[in-house]
Amino acid sequence: MKTFAAPVAGAIGFILLWQVAVWLRVADPILLPPPSEAFTDTWAALTRGTLALDTWRTVQRTMLSFLIATVIGVPLGVALGAKESVYRSVEFVVDFFRSTPASAMFPLFIVLFGPGESTKIAVAAFGAALVILFNAAYGVINARRTRVLAARIMGASGPRIMADVLVWEALPQILVGMRAGVSLALVIVVVAEMFIGSTDGLGHRVINAQMLFESGLMYGTIFVAGALGYALNLLFLLIEKRFVHWAGR
Amino acid sequence: MSIPPREAAISIRGLRKAFGGQPVYSGFDLDVRRGDILAIFGPNGCGKSTLINMAAGLLPMDGGTILYDGRDVADVRVGYVFQNYREALFPWRRAADNIRYPLRLMGLPKSEIERRVERLAASFRVRFDLHRYPYELSGGQQQLVSIMRALAVEPEVLFLDEPFSALDYETTLSLRDLLQAVLKEIGVTTLLVSHDLEESIVLADRLLMLTRRPTTVADDVPVALPWPRGTAALSSPGFVAIKARCLDVFQAAVAA
Numbered sequence: 001m002k003t004f005a006a007p008v009a010g011a012i013g014f015i016l017l018w019q020v021a022v023w024l025r026v027a028d029p030i031l032l033p034p035p036s037e038a039f040t041d042t043w044a045a046l047t048r049g050t051l052a053l054d055t056w057r058t059v060q061r062t063m064l065s066f067l068i069a070t071v072i073g074v075p076l077g078v079a080l081g082a083k084e085s086v087y088r089s090v091e092f093v094v095d096f097f098r099s100t101p102a103s104a105m106f107p108l109f110i111v112l113f114g115p116g117e118s119t120k121i122a123v124a125a126f127g128a129a130l131v132i133l134f135n136a137a138y139g140v141i142n143a144r145r146t147r148v149l150a151a152r153i154m155g156a157s158g159p160r161i162m163a164d165v166l167v168w169e170a171l172p173q174i175l176v177g178m179r180a181g182v183s184l185a186l187v188i189v190v191v192a193e194m195f196i197g198s199t200d201g202l203g204h205r206v207i208n209a210q211m212l213f214e215s216g217l218m219y220g221t222i223f224v225a226g227a228l229g230y231a232l233n234l235l236f237l238l239i240e241k242r243f244v245h246w247a248g249r
Numbered sequence: 250m251s252i253p254p255r256e257a258a259i260s261i262r263g264l265r266k267a268f269g270g271q272p273v274y275s276g277f278d279l280d281v282r283r284g285d286i287l288a289i290f291g292p293n294g295c296g297k298s299t300l301i302n303m304a305a306g307l308l309p310m311d312g313g314t315i316l317y318d319g320r321d322v323a324d325v326r327v328g329y330v331f332q333n334y335r336e337a338l339f340p341w342r343r344a345a346d347n348i349r350y351p352l353r354l355m356g357l358p359k360s361e362i363e364r365r366v367e368r369l370a371a372s373f374r375v376r377f378d379l380h381r382y383p384y385e386l387s388g389g390q391q392q393l394v395s396i397m398r399a400l401a402v403e404p405e406v407l408f409l410d411e412p413f414s415a416l417d418y419e420t421t422l423s424l425r426d427l428l429q430a431v432l433k434e435i436g437v438t439t440l441l442v443s444h445d446l447e448e449s450i451v452l453a454d455r456l457l458m459l460t461r462r463p464t465t466v467a468d469d470v471p472v473a474l475p476w477p478r479g480t481a482a483l484s485s486p487g488f489v490a491i492k493a494r495c496l497d498v499f500q501a502a503v504a505a
Contacts, residue, residue: 146336149307153329154351154402164350168341246340249384 042220069128077136102127120192128181135177139170172247179236265312288449291459328399389420
């Protein structure tokens with residue numbers, strides 16, 4: 001119970017601070033409604049409005065782009081990492097596009113995929129795939145040399161070493177990459193929902209609420225997006241703990 | 250020490266190896282008798298590990314030959330125990346699965362694999378749970394699992410690269426006793442690299458003292474002490490005499 005006490009206290013403190021700001025009229029009540037109003041508006045949107053569907057659509061898009069990113073990024077990263085000289089030659093390109101804000105690529109992807117659903121998925125998948133690829137490659141490159149030698153001396157062939165040692169050695173790092181990748185995919189999807197012709201999704205709901213001065217709903221939607229990102233991160237942390245029990249030991 | 254060709258399990262001829270233009274071996278010859286435990290001892294950086302890594306086929310040679318009954322190392326069943334057990338075992342496999350791994354690579358039937366694991370566990374009087382993951386075991390237990398994994402394939406030659414140097418003295422003593430009993434029982438030809446003189450003498454049939462680079466043999470010491478060599482053997486007159494001789498040679502080799 002003690003582990004929950006501190007974060008709960010922090011959250012209550014945050015809400016109190018918000019309430020105090022409302023009492024002190026730090027901002028116009030239209031722009032900064034009390035937390036209770038934000039909660040009721042959000043609850044109404046969740047139960048009677050479209051917010052639940054919006055959340056579900058964002059989850060769908062994030063998961064789909066994350067899935068595509070994983071299917072491309074993990075095998076490619078492992079293969080590149082196994083040939084370090086090859087990875088060094090593409091490293092600059094990977095690092096460059098990894099550092100490029102994905103939002104700057106929207107126009108390019110709209111040209112390639114049209115102003116619809118596939119563009120949102122493609123940009124998010126692209127951004128996440130680079131992060132996953134980079135982590136998978138480094139996981140393989142940093143594989144303990146002794147373990148590879150041990151497998152070789154026991155008679156393991158190149159492909160066996162890949163499947164029995166390198167992939168396992170890289171797995172902790174691959175999962176770190178997947179965790180970073182899913183967070184990035186969510187960020188890109190929400191931004192894409194704001195600006196690339198959307199009719200649903202959390203990004204669309206936030207910007208719509210803002211334009212219609214539905215401040216309570218806007219704050220609520222932001223918190224839903226935050227909770228989603230937090231939950232995804234937590235989920236992947238749990239998966240890491242469960243599946244790479246040996247990491248760091 | 251000249252060994253008739255028919256008794257030699259390992260013949261090294263004209264071995265050459267250089268690192269960055271610095272020769273480590275330039276024309277090194279060695280024969281190892283079948284079933285012997287040969288300890289290799291020498292100053293730091295003289296290329297002890299380099300020698301067994303080349304013999305095990307982990308490191309390319311610049312020249313010369315290392316043959317096992319006329320065969321290349323690729324055609325020989327070898328076992329290798331690394332100094333760093335933590336990085337040599339597979340932490341994603343349970344201890345028993347680590348031992349089974351080379352046997353599965355060989356394609357042995359399940360019953361034979363289990364038979365060998367059980368026999369090894371009995372030989373080494375294993376009392377801990379082999380169903381655990383390596384990181385759940387103590388350092389000594391992990392190195393014991395490494396040794397069992399190396400011996401599971403029933404190797405023709407066993408390489409031990411400073412197998413006890415990461416363990417405390419108490420663990421080293423008990424593991425040493427177990428290892429010598431098993432090695433003598435199965436009679437596997439063994440190359441042991443060590444930087445511990447006492448350990449080298451206790452475990453070896455023959456002790457090879459190496460000089461600094463370029464490496465040559467400073468002394469080739471037969472260790473004819475009776476087996477088993479427990480803690481009491483460490484203070485026997487025979488042991489003390491050999492140790493004194495080796496220390497003299499070592500000091501001369503380092504000073505040279």
